[in-house]
Amino acid sequence: MTKAIILSLFILFTGFIVTAQNKDEIDEKNQSSLKKDQVDKNDDNYKYKPSSIDVTENIFMLKGMGGNIAVQNGIDGALMIDTQFENASEFIQTIIQRKTEKQVEFIVNTHLHGDHVGGNKNFSRKGATVIAHKNVRDNITNNLNKNSREDILKSLTAEIEEAEKKGNVDGKVKEMKKNIEKRVEQIAEDTQADIDYEALPAISFENDLLFHYNDEDIQLIHLPNAHTNSDIIVNFRKSNVLHTGDAFVNGMYPYLDTKNGGSYNGYIEGLKKIERLCNKDTKIIPGHGELASFTDVKEMATMLELYYSRIKTAFLQNKTEDQVAAMRDFTKFYDNKAYGEGFITTEKFLRTLYGEVEKNEGVYKRRNEAKQKKYEESQKENKN
Numbered sequence: 001m002t003k004a005i006i007l008s009l010f011i012l013f014t015g016f017i018v019t020a021q022n023k024d025e026i027d028e029k030n031q032s033s034l035k036k037d038q039v040d041k042n043d044d045n046y047k048y049k050p051s052s053i054d055v056t057e058n059i060f061m062l063k064g065m066g067g068n069i070a071v072q073n074g075i076d077g078a079l080m081i082d083t084q085f086e087n088a089s090e091f092i093q094t095i096i097q098r099k100t101e102k103q104v105e106f107i108v109n110t111h112l113h114g115d116h117v118g119g120n121k122n123f124s125r126k127g128a129t130v131i132a133h134k135n136v137r138d139n140i141t142n143n144l145n146k147n148s149r150e151d152i153l154k155s156l157t158a159e160i161e162e163a164e165k166k167g168n169v170d171g172k173v174k175e176m177k178k179n180i181e182k183r184v185e186q187i188a189e190d191t192q193a194d195i196d197y198e199a200l201p202a203i204s205f206e207n208d209l210l211f212h213y214n215d216e217d218i219q220l221i222h223l224p225n226a227h228t229n230s231d232i233i234v235n236f237r238k239s240n241v242l243h244t245g246d247a248f249v250n251g252m253y254p255y256l257d258t259k260n261g262g263s264y265n266g267y268i269e270g271l272k273k274i275e276r277l278c279n280k281d282t283k284i285i286p287g288h289g290e291l292a293s294f295t296d297v298k299e300m301a302t303m304l305e306l307y308y309s310r311i312k313t314a315f316l317q318n319k320t321e322d323q324v325a326a327m328r329d330f331t332k333f334y335d336n337k338a339y340g341e342g343f344i345t346t347e348k349f350l351r352t353l354y355g356e357v358e359k360n361e362g363v364y365k366r367r368n369e370a371k372q373k374k375y376e377e378s379q380k381e382n383k384n
Contacts, residue, residue, distance in 0.1 A: 048088035052095055053291060056239050058214065060099060061285050064088055066115035070243045070285045071096055072236065074214025077105040080128075081234050081243045081285075083119030092119065093126075104128045106213065108220060109201060110245025110287065112139040112230045112260065121198035131209070132201035133222055135230035139260065140200055221277075223247050226270035227254065227287070229261025233270075235277055243285040248274055250289030250296050252342030253334075253349040254304075256356065264308060264356035271301040288342070303334055311350065311357050321354045 050064030062069035066084030069092065078100045084092065096104060107124075109117050109132035117140065120130050209220040219235040227246040234243040246255060247270040256262040274297050278284065284292040310330045314323070325347045328335070340346035 045087045045090075048085055049091040050084065050088060050095070052099065055241055055283050055285065055291065059236065059239055059241050061291060062092060062095065063290075064091075066118065067110070067113070067246065067287050068243075068285050068289075070234070070241070071100070071104075072214055072216070072218075072239075073100040073102065074216070076214045078102040079106045079108070079213055079218075080104045080123070081108045082110055082116040082245070083107060083123060085115055085118040086122060087118075089119040089122035093123070106131060106211075108132065108211075108232070108234055109136050110232055110234065110243065110247075111228045112136045113228070113246070113257075116245065116287070117199075120201075124198045124202070129203065130201040131203045131205075131211070131220070133230045133232050134204040134206055135228070135261070137201045137204045139230065221273070223266065223270035223273060225261050225263045225266030227262050227267065228257045231270065233274060233277075240279070240281055241283045241285065242274065242277060244274055244287060246287030247271075248284070248286050248292070248297055248300060249342070250284075250286040250292040250300075251337065251339065252289055253339050253344040253346065254300070255344050256352050258352070258355065264304070264353060265360070268301060268304060271297055271304070275301070303339075306330065307350070307353055308357065311353050312361055315354065315357045315361060321351055321358075324354045325350045 048065050050062040050069065053061045053063060055061050055070070058074050059070060059072050062071065062084075064084055066088060067082050069084060070081040072079045078096060080092075080096070083089065093104075096102070103126055104123050105128060107120065107128050107130045109120070109130060111133070112135065117132075117136065124130055205220070205222075207222050211218040211220060216236055216238045219237065220232050221235060223231040223233060231245055231247045233245060233247055236242070247267070248254075254267060256264060256267060274284075275294065278294040278297065280294055282294055284294070284297065286292050286296075307330065310327075311324055314327070327350065328346070331340070331346050331350070334340075335346055340349070344352075
């Protein structure tokens with residue numbers, strides 16, 4: 001046997017061993033991963049595990065129980081938009097590390113709701129800097145203070161109940177009840193320093209912000225009084241990708257959080273702004289729902305304007321909120337597309353829009369009714 005043949009056989013045999021070893025290693029890793037997934041599935045938090053969808057070469061989307069997340073990966077590091085719920089953080093971090101081999105350096109919050117900011121503190125503890133509109137920070141601070149006051153109130157109420165059991169000695173219980181609100185405020189002021197600052201955005205802004213990261217100009221654009229008073233959309237100009245937060249949701253009725261500054265007029269203006277930033281190739285990551293396009297945004301705007309117009313007509317015809325909430329003639333098309341099967345049902349959406357119509361058109365309606373009444377009275381006087 002020649003040396004060449006012996007060498008060839010040796011290389012072939014060695015290659016077979018190496019391939020077998022690599023396969024064994026891969027199988028072992030797969031088994032390990034499978035075991036981990038099985039453990040996770042037995043965990044109550046497993047339901048929070050998101051799925052990953054590639055949007056571009058350097059941007060992917062995480063879709064789970066909370067709002068949709070976008071992650072941008074590049075030469076500078078990893079940037080994440082929104083953090084979903086607190087219980088999802090471990091799953092999110094695992095996916096990001098697997099896909100980017102990096103820790104998140106910056107987080108952008110699109111607005112104030114818990115399904116978008118719930119994991120903030122878990123990532124800030126690992127070194128991430130959170131950026132948001134100032135109203136997000138203000139709202140989180142107010143909620144922390146509110147929760148603190150509620151805890152203090154429960155404690156003081158329990159103290160009063162204990163005193164009542166012992167008897168109303170010298171009017172002590174009556175005095176405690178009388179001053180309970182004052183005591184709540186006083187204790188809350190004394191414990192301001194106990195706020196969990198890890199949950200708060202470290203950088204906030206009032207209008208727009210231009211952010212330079214991973215060789216891209218990223219626009220953070222405030223949409224006043226759209227879904228809330230704190231909405232921003234994130235425009236990756238070079239990548240032609242938009243993250244809209246809940247200023248646009250795909251395939252479902254939107255939530256107009258009027259208690260936190262949301263409004264019909266603001267939402268429509270926000271959608272128009274999104275349209276102006278898009279072209280037919282723009283990929284849109286909505287606050288909720290599937291990856292979207294320019295056409296989906298136009299459909300949402302068309303639906304909103306149609307509903308508002310029909311409800312306005314009904315309102316001017318003196319239809320009540322309950323009557324409008326039961327109307328399904330003009331909602332059928334979108335109901336059949338499952339728009340009402342999300343967080344906001346058809347009835348809830350109609351009631352919200354009725355409130356917006358009443359707010360926007362009520363003054364004109366009352367003015368016209370007053371004019372009509374005055375005209376009818378003058379006609380009666382002329383006949384007499």
